[in-house]
Amino acid sequence: MLKKFIRYLILGLGLYALIATLVIAFYKDDPQAMIWQDRESFNKRYIEKLSLDSQTTLNTVLDYLGSPDLTFAKRDNEQVLQVIFYRTQHITSDGITTMDECTGLLFKNGQLILWGPSAYSKYQEEIR
Template sequence: MIKKFIRYLILGLGLYALIATLVITFYKDDPQAMIWQDREAFNERYIKKLSIDESVTLNTVLDYLGSPDLTYAKRNKDQVWQIIFYRTQHKTSDGITTMDECTGLLFKNGELFLWGPSAYSTFQENTR
């Protein structure tokens, strides 16, 4: 009787570990389905991992983070500048996402150029 119980217990734990591993490995997070607190943390983690050494495109960011909270784009001669904002810090519970609650990612011709607090001022300087 005890051997049977232990066998079922080990089988159950093994099955649980297998299912948990499969979910962790193959389940892609969907930022659109997250509650706002989780999405903020998800956005912030992704943006903190960005590196200037690797080539990051606008489409790569959109595929991973989903639709931005705010976006602006302008053409200046033969260059296209686009800045997208993702909310990364909560300030006011008013139901409106503002720039001071977001981190900006600046793209020049579809390639990540700059991100962080100076991204918007650089966008404005280059699109006058």
């Protein structure tokens, strides 16, 4: 009886490990389905990993993080500037996402050129 119990226990643990491994390997996080606290930390972790060397494009960011919380864009002849904001820190529980709760990412012609607190001020300088 004890051998049968141990056999089923080992089989159950093995099956659990297999299912957990499959979920971790193949399940893609969906920012749109997350609660706001999880989405904030998901956005923050992704943005912290960005680098200018990686040739990050606007479409890459949109595919991974989903729709931005705030966005501004300006076209000047052939140049397109766009700054998008993703919420990365909670400040006020008022139900409204503001720029001070977000991290900005500035794109020039679809290529990431700057992110962080200075992204919006750089955007404003460029559109004048």
